[in-house]
Amino acid sequence: MINEEIADKVINVGTRVSELTAEELRKAILAILKKLEAGEKKLSETVQKNMPEKTKYGRKTMTQLSKMHGEQTAISIKNPNLRLLNKYMKKHGVAFAVTKDKEGKYNLFFKSKDIDAMTTAFTRYSVELRRRDRGRTPTITQNLANARQAARAQNNTRTTERNRNRGGIER
Numbered sequence: 001m002i003n004e005e006i007a008d009k010v011i012n013v014g015t016r017v018s019e020l021t022a023e024e025l026r027k028a029i030l031a032i033l034k035k036l037e038a039g040e041k042k043l044s045e046t047v048q049k050n051m052p053e054k055t056k057y058g059r060k061t062m063t064q065l066s067k068m069h070g071e072q073t074a075i076s077i078k079n080p081n082l083r084l085l086n087k088y089m090k091k092h093g094v095a096f097a098v099t100k101d102k103e104g105k106y107n108l109f110f111k112s113k114d115i116d117a118m119t120t121a122f123t124r125y126s127v128e129l130r131r132r133d134r135g136r137t138p139t140i141t142q143n144l145a146n147a148r149q150a151a152r153a154q155n156n157t158r159t160t161e162r163n164r165n166r167g168g169i170e171r
Contacts, residue, residue, distance in 0.1 A: 058096075084128060088124050092120055
């Protein structure tokens, strides 16, 4: 029971240590030694506190984006496909935030240092959008509007003349 817990902690520390640089590793080991001398048993918390925070890419809020260091750049977009945009931005390592104006335009904010990666990601995103739009079938509302127009055209061609002979005997 105790050996299993120690083995789990060693594996946990081993995997986390593999992600650290030499200086961060030295700091983590010193912190672990201090905690061991003090008699604290929670090693994983100590290692987690000394781990560097990983930079996550993709869609962020404006506050999260502003906490990341560097200047921001913005571009305006009309009706973006945010799910597809997030896919390409993550793929190219760009953190971005999206806000919507009163006019219905979307502003895409990103770090100025990422402008080359952003340009590549946005180019691929726009190519994918064009490819998707080329093979798009009409939506249900478009089909319904087409059917209404056809019904109106058919209704306009009918004659309004009534038949006076309703199947009775002609005289």
